[in-house]
Amino acid sequence: MRTYALIASALFVACGAWAAVAKDAERTPDVIYVPTPQEVVEDMLRLVNVKRGDVLYDLGSGDGRIPVTAARLYGIRAVGIDIDPERIREAKANARKNGVAKLVEFRQQDLFKSDFREATVVTLYLLPDLNTKLYPQLMEQLKPGTRVVSHQFDMGTWRPDKRLDSHGRTVYFWVIPEAKRSR
């Protein structure tokens, strides 16, 4: 009888933990889905000078076009994180259609709770306040030398190392410094 009670309480705790994770991953997105134009995606990847061995993370990956393009054009491994399950489905289909499903992975997660420590390149198309909110996490998780590129929005007081005009859009580029800054 005691064993049954123990199993029942373990199941109860596990279900509670699972429900909390599922609920978290399904909260309303912080920004709606608007894709980066393909020619801007390709300029972003040129600007960060993608090379063999890089691992790219797109935080808020939409239909997966940035990770898919990185894998297709440069043969690198790439990860997309998006909170919206519909976007994750589209992104996986996109990777399959482009023959890069083995190089690209999509995770349904809240980017603010995600682990992107292994990234050597991070791409963003969020909003100014979301970039600012993400800044401490970028500094905490990323190794010095990691390149960060953002379509359209800067990062408050963190001055970009480069800025590019791309097909009427602005692209910002930073390198995580040796001496990490806190605000």
Ligand SMILES: C[S@@+](CC[C@H](N)C(=O)[O-])C[C@H]1O[C@@H](n2cnc3c(N)ncnc32)[C@H](O)[C@@H]1O
């Ligand atoms: C403006 S779109 C950019 C899509 C893609 N990166 C691109 O440039 O084409 C922003 C994406 O972020 C996702 N998103 C919003 N809030 C999020 C969060 N907290 N965690 C993960 N993804 C999120 C949205 O679902 C949307 O797909």
